[in-house]
Amino acid sequence: MIIHLIGSTNAISEDISYLHAINSIILNAGNTVALDWLKVAHERAVAHDTPPENWAFTVDANLEAIRRADTVIIEGTHHDYLQGYQTAIALEHKKPVLIISRNPNAKSPYSGIRHRMLTIKEYKTEKDVSRIVEQFIQDNTVTTKDLRFNMFIDRPIHNYLRSMSYETGKNKSEIIRDLINREIQKKD
């Protein structure tokens, strides 16, 4: 699974150990991070004479990472534009989003966001982080979830599906799933 990890670059020095912990959990579970930004961002934060960041590039890279990712994990203890913007985009793309924070969630603005793809959790220690992130990854691993599949159909197929749906009382998706299952069984 591809996971996009997001954290505050403004407070990266305070969050770095937790971000590394999340990164390790993601990788150790056989997943991939969509954008490997931690090291570079941390080096920028500790250096004093770095040139200004190319934010247009950063925004594009993050949006592309959201598009590629199956899920998004946000460290939201220190939150700013970056997390808010990307949370909205990820949820609009219907990606499961986990926001974790060391601050009480009830007092954070993201506690107001109501979306069925959003999970918000509070943590205190790196052990908490492991438990929460592992659970989130497990809950959203593609092999354990149904997937949405969109396809174009021509009019004869549409007419056939409509007529079969009427005759059998099944919906069109069930008929297609039955057809595929039959094909899978035939090929053993």
Place this chain on the structure above:
Amino acid sequence: MKVHFITAKPSLENEIEVLRHIMRVIADNDGTLVHDWIEDAYRNEIEAGKSVDDWTDIYKKNLSAIAQADVIIAETSYENLGVGYQIAMAIQQKKPVLLLRHEAADKETFIVGVEDGWVQHSEYKDKAHVTPIIQQFLHENDIKSKDMRFNFFIDRKIYNYLRWAAFKTGKTKAEILRELVQNEIDKQDFKP
């Protein structure tokens, strides 16, 4: 024109006069605030020092305001998760967004990299400088002077007719429809 005005708590704290000026300019240019929240928030959060108890209510009101608004104006001199979220939602809904920043504000921030056809970034020096920026933004995005998208459902009979007419005339289906409406307008001597 319906305007949704967004800003962060530190702006309320440090720039309330600029925010009030922005609201006056919006009103003076026939703009209406969809969600008039600034003064209430200033009284409660800054003057009375109360913290927000119900973020869900704020979230719902802001999403509803974005949906209703024709344009979005955001004062973005201070970092804020909620403002970032709302800007993204507005862009997703293809609303024109004006991102105002004080020229002294920190430029090392994610929002300065947001580039989209719907977004205008503008820096201001002081209150007076804000006025022409907002006036121009409102004028450029005035519905009276812009084409609008219109989606509607058609049944198969109408679809077949439009396809046939498009083929016969070499016009697009949208052109044929616009001509039909224009003919009807002309017939009825309608004055907008």
